[in-house]
Amino acid sequence: MSAADGGAPATESTTVLSALSTEQLIGSGQEGGLMDQVRAWVQRVRGGDMGALPAVAGFVVLSVLFTALSPFFFTERNFANLLTQAATLVMLGMALVFVLLLGEIDLSAGVTAGLTMVIFVVLVAVVNLNWILALAIAFLTGIAIGTFIGFFVAKVGIPSFVVTLGLFLGFQGLELIIIGAGGLYRVETPEILAIQNGTLPTWGGWVMLVVMLAVSATTSWIDRSRRTRAGVPNRTIALVWAKLITIAVLGGVVVLILNQNRGTGFKAIEGVPIVVPITLAILWLGTFVLDRTKFGRYIYAVGGNAEAARRSGVKVAAIRWSAFIVCSSLAVVAGLFSISKVGSVDAAAGRDIVLSGVAAAVVGGVSLFGGRGRLIHAAIGALVIAVITNGLGLLNLPAGVNYAVTGGVLILAATIDAVSRKRAGGSILRT
Amino acid sequence: MDMPIIELKGVVKSFGPVDVLKGVNFTAYPGKITALVGDNGAGKSTLIKGLAGVQPYDGGEVLFNGSPVHLHSPRDAGALGIEVVYQDLALCDNLDIVQNMFLGREELSAGTFDEGRMEREAAETLRQLSVRTVKSVRQKVSSLSGGQRQTVAIARSVLKKAKVVILDEPTAALGVAQTAQVLALVKRLAEQGVSVIIISHNLVDVFEVADYISVLYLGQMVASVKTSETNNEDVIGYITGVKTYEGTSA
Numbered sequence A: 001m002s003a004a005d006g007g008a009p010a011t012e013s014t015t016v017l018s019a020l021s022t023e024q025l026i027g028s029g030q031e032g033g034l035m036d037q038v039r040a041w042v043q044r045v046r047g048g049d050m051g052a053l054p055a056v057a058g059f060v061v062l063s064v065l066f067t068a069l070s071p072f073f074f075t076e077r078n079f080a081n082l083l084t085q086a087a088t089l090v091m092l093g094m095a096l097v098f099v100l101l102l103g104e105i106d107l108s109a110g111v112t113a114g115l116t117m118v119i120f121v122v123l124v125a126v127v128n129l130n131w132i133l134a135l136a137i138a139f140l141t142g143i144a145i146g147t148f149i150g151f152f153v154a155k156v157g158i159p160s161f162v163v164t165l166g167l168f169l170g171f172q173g174l175e176l177i178i179i180g181a182g183g184l185y186r187v188e189t190p191e192i193l194a195i196q197n198g199t200l201p202t203w204g205g206w207v208m209l210v211v212m213l214a215v216s217a218t219t220s221w222i223d224r225s226r227r228t229r230a231g232v233p234n235r236t237i238a239l240v241w242a243k244l245i246t247i248a249v250l251g252g253v254v255v256l257i258l259n260q261n262r263g264t265g266f267k268a269i270e271g272v273p274i275v276v277p278i279t280l281a282i283l284w285l286g287t288f289v290l291d292r293t294k295f296g297r298y299i300y301a302v303g304g305n306a307e308a309a310r311r312s313g314v315k316v317a318a319i320r321w322s323a324f325i326v327c328s329s330l331a332v333v334a335g336l337f338s339i340s341k342v343g344s345v346d347a348a349a350g351r352d353i354v355l356s357g358v359a360a361a362v363v364g365g366v367s368l369f370g371g372r373g374r375l376i377h378a379a380i381g382a383l384v385i386a387v388i389t390n391g392l393g394l395l396n397l398p399a400g401v402n403y404a405v406t407g408g409v410l411i412l413a414a415t416i417d418a419v420s421r422k423r424a425g426g427s428i429l430r431t
Numbered sequence B: 001m002d003m004p005i006i007e008l009k010g011v012v013k014s015f016g017p018v019d020v021l022k023g024v025n026f027t028a029y030p031g032k033i034t035a036l037v038g039d040n041g042a043g044k045s046t047l048i049k050g051l052a053g054v055q056p057y058d059g060g061e062v063l064f065n066g067s068p069v070h071l072h073s074p075r076d077a078g079a080l081g082i083e084v085v086y087q088d089l090a091l092c093d094n095l096d097i098v099q100n101m102f103l104g105r106e107e108l109s110a111g112t113f114d115e116g117r118m119e120r121e122a123a124e125t126l127r128q129l130s131v132r133t134v135k136s137v138r139q140k141v142s143s144l145s146g147g148q149r150q151t152v153a154i155a156r157s158v159l160k161k162a163k164v165v166i167l168d169e170p171t172a173a174l175g176v177a178q179t180a181q182v183l184a185l186v187k188r189l190a191e192q193g194v195s196v197i198i199i200s201h202n203l204v205d206v207f208e209v210a211d212y213i214s215v216l217y218l219g220q221m222v223a224s225v226k227t228s229e230t231n232n233e234d235v236i237g238y239i240t241g242v243k244t245y246e247g248t249s250a
């Protein structure tokens, strides 16, 4: 290289230097060993991005507390009971996540579950329709309800709070008209009753666990090979192992407990309730859609900043609309879980559960302000609420205490959400 | 002189009874920086929102590389390679840098996100623009400073291989150092052949980077001049309406 021009070498070395430092400065946050990742996570948490951490802590504390207070809490029987009690709330909470992420709400999700189940049971019991056909009609009704809400929210521009409050009242009226005050229909369809009351064979639980591990390992492997192909760093492989071991150990303990005989009579009751794999499959599928597809990403984008999303070419109205359809459809599943557990449908079906569903999502760490939260958060939040109900029930405390405690937990969770939001906005990382 | 990449002829826009753009002519050239100046409410933002397809014009002609086009939605503008970096509301706080840069045009592989490829391209784009203040491309945008946000927004338009990048007051909220960084970025953009249109109230910035200056006054284009052929005082005169432009419009 010619050094005739005195200025050139200096300039060049500066460019090289700055290029080098650029190379180092822009990372991807994936570098470093296990401890670096842990440190990065701690920093995120302290920055206000707590996710489901408070809910998980709450779940553990409450479980320990109730185990100490009641000899019936930590038993195989109650464990299975807790899961099936929680299932409806888990599903409803997950349904609501899709609209909560947009900063919207669906107050009619509970009565949507109720109304579609009223329709289902009446079609089966009174009209004598084939149960599969009746189920299809129930789902179509759910989709129609979501379409209706979505139209008024996304196209007409009415706040979702108002539209769904209207439906909340209207559907209760419809249920009353169909069933009549004080009326009650028993659920006679064995396939529906089996969701909550049937169990997998004991080996089925282990198969379920192996499938979960295989799916988790495969997605991690695909992610990592894609990153490798693109030439960007991968997180340390230790994290994948940590995740797999966690699933194996936690899942193993759960399956082991559920595989014990929890029957009180001559007939053995053992195995994972069928509702568990159904819920896990929907959780996995929903999370897949939210994390890895355009539809999911746009839900987060619209919830974070609708105008920015619109300017990026996202069809905001279509996203809002579809989110309400997903919510109502999953609410129908929640309804199925509910009637399978209760065994009957009355004229007030679904009236009380919607706020618990919202509470579940918020307790789990889903933000009411939109843009932040995951399906697993709602599931964990629902478990927390179910533990409170279940534990206080075992202690023979009056029902009033349950409402008061659940309300307190909800306000606590909403406070954590608001405070962490402030912190996340305030902690500006400057370099 | 090159052929203009953007040419507006007599565009008009009203909001109800208020005429905001009253027959505006405007041109921008590839590889050049054109500053759009004018007082508050002159219609600058309205003019570029029409180009972005966010608020279509009511009338007039838009020529892109000499042929007439219609800009009715952000998609129309995006398809032509027109990208806008807005004064506000540009990014989603809850998404990270990569997710924001690829919003609306995510790269897929087998129907799902190819995060690795997106991450590499985002990092490469930032490097190519010599961006040095961003620590990690996986940082949430909520954790970025104002200048870093502008940087990400500008890098996003580069990533989209934009032919025209429009910046609405990119330095309005920035300190001295961050302003310098963003202006340097704007120059690099033009060096790469991009046509840059920049709105600014800061004439020092304008004279530092712009090749051409266009002045809007109450919805009319009162001057379009080469920066080298004018001065601060004249431009202030056009902006405030005390001076009228005599020369031939560029």
Ligand SMILES: Nc1ncnc2c1ncn2[C@@H]1O[C@H](COP(=O)(O)OP(=O)(O)OP(=O)(O)O)[C@@H](O)[C@H]1O
Pocket (backbone or CB within 6 Å): B015, B018, B020, B038, B039, B040, B041, B042, B043, B044, B045, B046, B047
């Ligand atoms: N959506 C709207 N509805 C009604 N009037 C509007 C709308 N948008 C802009 N205007 C009016 O149009 C005029 C021009 O606004 P515009 O935002 O284009 O000005 P600007 O030159 O960008 O000003 P600034 O320098 O303050 O950003 C203003 O009088 C404004 O009040």
Ligand SMILES: [Mg+2]
Pocket (backbone or CB within 6 Å): B044, B045, B046, B087, B168
């Ligand atoms: Mg403006």
